[in-house]
Amino acid sequence: MNSIKSILLKPNFYDTWTNVEIKGWIASNRGNKKIRFIEINDGSTISNLQTVFKGEKFDAEVLDQLKPGAAIIVKGTLIATPNSPQPIEMSVDELVSYKNVDDDYPIQSQEMKLETLRDLPHLRHRTTLLRAVMLIRSTLAQEVHKYFINNDFHYLNSPIITSNDGEGAGETFNVADSSSTDEFFGKGKKATLGVTGQLHGESYALGMNRIYTFGPTFRAERSNTKRHLAEFWMIEPEMAFYDLKDTINLADDMLKVVIRNTMAKHKKELKFLDSYTNNGLIERLKHFTETPLKIVEYTEALEKLAEVKDIFENKDIRYGLDLGSEHEKYLTEKVYNAPIAVINFPKDFKAFYMKQNDDNKSVASFDLLVPGIGELIGGSQRETDYNKIVKRVNELKIDQDDLQWYLDLRRFGQMMSSGFGIGFERLVMYVTGMDNIRDSIPYPRTTGNIRM
Amino acid sequence: MNSIKSILLKPNFYDTWTNVEIKGWIASNRGNKKIRFIEINDGSTISNLQTVFKGEKFDAEVLDQLKPGAAIIVKGTLIATPNSPQPIEMSVDELVSYKNVDDDYPIQSQEMKLETLRDLPHLRHRTTLLRAVMLIRSTLAQEVHKYFINNDFHYLNSPIITSNDGEGAGETFNVADSSSTDEFFGKGKKATLGVTGQLHGESYALGMNRIYTFGPTFRAERSNTKRHLAEFWMIEPEMAFYDLKDTINLADDMLKVVIRNTMAKHKKELKFLDSYTNNGLIERLKHFTETPLKIVEYTEALEKLAEVKDIFENKDIRYGLDLGSEHEKYLTEKVYNAPIAVINFPKDFKAFYMKQNDDNKSVASFDLLVPGIGELIGGSQRETDYNKIVKRVNELKIDQDDLQWYLDLRRFGQMMSSGFGIGFERLVMYVTGMDNIRDSIPYPRTTGNIRM
Numbered sequence: 089m090n091s092i093k094s095i096l097l098k099p100n101f102y103d104t105w106t107n108v109e110i111k112g113w114i115a116s117n118r119g120n121k122k123i124r125f126i127e128i129n130d131g132s133t134i135s136n137l138q139t140v141f142k143g144e145k146f147d148a149e150v151l152d153q154l155k156p157g158a159a160i161i162v163k164g165t166l167i168a169t170p171n172s173p174q175p176i177e178m179s180v181d182e183l184v185s186y187k188n189v190d191d192d193y194p195i196q197s198q199e200m201k202l203e204t205l206r207d208l209p210h211l212r213h214r215t216t217l218l219r220a221v222m223l224i225r226s227t228l229a230q231e232v233h234k235y236f237i238n239n240d241f242h243y244l245n246s247p248i249i250t251s252n253d254g255e256g257a258g259e260t261f262n263v264a265d266s267s268s269t270d271e272f273f274g275k276g277k278k279a280t281l282g283v284t285g286q287l288h289g290e291s292y293a294l295g296m297n298r299i300y301t302f303g304p305t306f307r308a309e310r311s312n313t314k315r316h317l318a319e320f321w322m323i324e325p326e327m328a329f330y331d332l333k334d335t336i337n338l339a340d341d342m343l344k345v346v347i348r349n350t351m352a353k354h355k356k357e358l359k360f361l362d363s364y365t366n367n368g369l370i371e372r373l374k375h376f377t378e379t380p381l382k383i384v385e386y387t388e389a390l391e392k393l394a395e396v397k398d399i400f401e402n403k404d405i406r407y408g409l410d411l412g413s414e415h416e417k418y419l420t421e422k423v424y425n426a427p428i429a430v431i432n433f434p435k436d437f438k439a440f441y442m443k444q445n446d447d448n449k450s451v452a453s454f455d456l457l458v459p460g461i462g463e464l465i466g467g468s469q470r471e472t473d474y475n476k477i478v479k480r481v482n483e484l485k486i487d488q489d490d491l492q493w494y495l496d497l498r499r500f501g502q503m504m505s506s507g508f509g510i511g512f513e514r515l516v517m518y519v520t521g522m523d524n525i526r527d528s529i530p531y532p533r534t535t536g537n538i539r540m
Numbered sequence: 541m542n543s544i545k546s547i548l549l550k551p552n553f554y555d556t557w558t559n560v561e562i563k564g565w566i567a568s569n570r571g572n573k574k575i576r577f578i579e580i581n582d583g584s585t586i587s588n589l590q591t592v593f594k595g596e597k598f599d600a601e602v603l604d605q606l607k608p609g610a611a612i613i614v615k616g617t618l619i620a621t622p623n624s625p626q627p628i629e630m631s632v633d634e635l636v637s638y639k640n641v642d643d644d645y646p647i648q649s650q651e652m653k654l655e656t657l658r659d660l661p662h663l664r665h666r667t668t669l670l671r672a673v674m675l676i677r678s679t680l681a682q683e684v685h686k687y688f689i690n691n692d693f694h695y696l697n698s699p700i701i702t703s704n705d706g707e708g709a710g711e712t713f714n715v716a717d718s719s720s721t722d723e724f725f726g727k728g729k730k731a732t733l734g735v736t737g738q739l740h741g742e743s744y745a746l747g748m749n750r751i752y753t754f755g756p757t758f759r760a761e762r763s764n765t766k767r768h769l770a771e772f773w774m775i776e777p778e779m780a781f782y783d784l785k786d787t788i789n790l791a792d793d794m795l796k797v798v799i800r801n802t803m804a805k806h807k808k809e810l811k812f813l814d815s816y817t818n819n820g821l822i823e824r825l826k827h828f829t830e831t832p833l834k835i836v837e838y839t840e841a842l843e844k845l846a847e848v849k850d851i852f853e854n855k856d857i858r859y860g861l862d863l864g865s866e867h868e869k870y871l872t873e874k875v876y877n878a879p880i881a882v883i884n885f886p887k888d889f890k891a892f893y894m895k896q897n898d899d900n901k902s903v904a905s906f907d908l909l910v911p912g913i914g915e916l917i918g919g920s921q922r923e924t925d926y927n928k929i930v931k932r933v934n935e936l937k938i939d940q941d942d943l944q945w946y947l948d949l950r951r952f953g954q955m956m957s958s959g960f961g962i963g964f965e966r967l968v969m970y971v972t973g974m975d976n977i978r979d980s981i982p983y984p985r986t987t988g989n990i991r992m
Binding site for chain 2: 131132158192193230233240243245246252274278298310329493494504530533536537
């Protein structure tokens with residue numbers, strides 16, 4: 089079957105092409121008894137194929153009643169139309185089949201508000217805007233897999249239900265059997281939805297060398313903001329024998345390859361989103377893919393911020409500052425005008441598993457910041473010294489028993505290990521320019537919202 | 541970096557190759573003060589690289605103390621050894637680094653029982669057996685993604701937390717916020733872990749055309765058998781405009797391509813598993829990939845079974861029989877000696893969403909059965925007639941309100957839609973020959989078991 093995308097991409101289409109079948113859904117329908125123009129979309133691209141019905145063989149009344157959203161199968165001849173907005177249209181020979189929509193079909197216009205569309209997660213991808221976003225989301229995910237396949241990473245499915253809660257912080261969801269008062273996983277056994285796949289990922293990097301997870305993670309945060317989801321997808325690679333710099337290079341290369349390949353596949357969708365969001369989306373993505381990453385020490389970043397501290401809401405620029413979004417954007421956009429990796433943050437606001445540096449106050453961590461959105465990736469080299477990590481766990485009053493299996497990896501051949509995490513919806517927002525994370529995932533879950 | 545897999549695969553290795561660095565873990569260590577042989581595994585394959593330490597520059601005592609499981613980095617020269625079991629070994633020039641294991645490292649032998657290893661999900665992939673299984677699992681998952689990418693399917697992330705419980709049958713897990721008595725997703729809102737991604741998948745096939753999910757699904761079944769997991773991964777493609785036969789062809793092609801490609805990449809691992817499981821694993825997989833699928837009517841299958849009904853435990857062979865494992869294996873192994881798709885099952889034991897056939901008693905469904913394991917895939921064409929599906933939902937006393945959004949798809953341009961589901965761990969068992977589903981997933985979750 090020919091997709092509309094493949095038809096419209098045909099670079100040298102001079103002749104006609106007969107007996108082509110198109111299966112899709114009606115985007116628009118206009119005309120009269122003599123001639124009718126029906127635009128069809130088949131889900132392969134946001135672009136529609138214009139089909140032209142002309143002549144006695146068509147029942148004008150049937151055609152007139154077909155509404156946007158209706159399913160339709162047509163056969164016809166493709167014709168080059170070099171002077172029209174679309175280079176190709178179809179002269180229909182046969183209306184093979186159709187199924188109309190009921191009058192209460194909720195997608196009645198392309199101008200519907202995003203808020204309204206969020207009530208319709210089962211239908212909103214049938215608007216041009218959400219179709220563009222969801223096509224790009226799918227391609228981004230597939231390009232992520234391809235990148236790791238091409239670089240000989242093993243794919244790991246970290247468990248979703250777990251008795252570990254990752255960093256020991258944050259709210260977790262509890263999981264329980266509905267049918268009985270007994271605990272499904274054993275008396276007194278904690279069962280939560282995983283907030284990260286990293287700890288289990290480390291166990292597999294130890295022995296498998298280079299792995300990545302790509303799966304759902306959960307946080308029962310009651311923040312109802314444009315940036316929070318209760319259920320979101322994370323990509324978490326973990327590499328034995330990688331130090332901090334190796335890991336930063338991998339993160340940078342992965343992002344650039346994935347975004348470059350996605351841009352090449354979605355020219356139409358990005359052009360549409362660029363125009364919709366109207367603040368230089370394509371320019372920003374191009375700039376990112378073409379600009380080498382700079383590595384910046386946390387202390388150096390502080391100096392740059394201190395020079396202009398009055399412009400920030402949080403002016404308390406000194407060692408120990410957890411960079412806010414305003415600081416991050418200033419650094420990557422104004423100071424360096426490049427993607428940057430800020431490294432060696434103070435250990436106080438970073439996770440217990442990060443490698444402690446010799447200065448005794450910082451950890452071998454990095455945040456990758458990009459112009460336009462700020463932080464996209466966070467990662468670190470892991471602490472592989474058993475005594476150091478146990479001391480840190482106890483300092484932070486994290487339950488050591490729960491984590492003993494993880495801590496023990498240090499005693500069982502973990503020489504060096506590093507990794508990073510990227511929130512997939514955040515990547516989708518960055519590449520599509522969408523402003524609200526609820527529009528970057530098919531069925532968003534947030535506090536107070538579990539539609540369908 | 542050169543992986544051991546790529547080194548051992550070098551087809552024409554006659555000369556030496558200097559200054560090669562290997563990073564991995566010690567598989568075995570033998571020798572004396574003058575010469576030492578250390579086998580290293582780096583996670584790229586189950587095969588080890590033999591490294592040879594010879595001469596004054598090495599500290600014999602250090603080398604002697606290195607134990608299996610220890611991390612090690614060496615530099616050396618690769619040398620062809622055509623008369624040895626492995627065609628290549630390394631003459632070590634430099635012991636770059638190492639980190640030994642503690643004495644209580646639990647993987648002390650390759651002969652450990654599978655039951656014992658299940659208590660060590662964070663370490664068991666460091667045995668040859670589980671390494672082979674988990675390498676193949678990773679490749680199978682990656683080949684599944686590649687197959688759908690190459691065939692222009694969009695990847696959909698169906699929601700994990702959902703207010704729908706799929707087929708209305710089976711036990712579901714409830715999800716709740718731990719921190720308060722309020723309901724996180726809204727007062728009185730049901731929140732369960734999804735048992736299938738199909739319903740949401742259908743909503744995206746409508747508009748996106750061809751999608752697939754590949755994500756975790758959950759069932760709170762208290763069956764403690766070799767075939768049940770509480771958390772497992774499902775692949776669920778859904779295609780608009782596909783009928784039953786199109787769907788069967790897709791399922792057959794996907795399986796064959798994925799298995800063929802995985803076999804090509806894991807010759808060593810499959811040879812090991814073939815010998816370990818000792819019942820013709822490779823022969824069976826080859827037979828499957830080379831034998832065309834046969835389509836068999838359910839009624840025809842019944843006739844074949846009735847001819848020999850006395851050999852079955854369940855001898856009640858008549859219309860309405862839900863094929864048991866014994867019947868499935870007999871059909872695919874003895875009658876047809878081929879993969880078969882049994883089609884048009886009685887509606888009484890099939891899901892409400894399957895398309896009702898004109899005979900008024902069967903549905904357009906299929907089970908794909910393969911010699912050696914029985915059912916691998918189940919699927920169907922979907923009922924797209926709104927009135928028929930609503931009638932069926934009410935007959936089965938399923939709550940219509942919960943499903944109204946899904947039923948409404950029929951009124952909004954769903955002309956035809958089909959799909960199937962494959963339990964990924966079942967595929968892993970089939971390809972690796974493992975007998976217990978707990979050994980096909982890194983961190984198995986079953987009733988009474990949530991290790992780590």
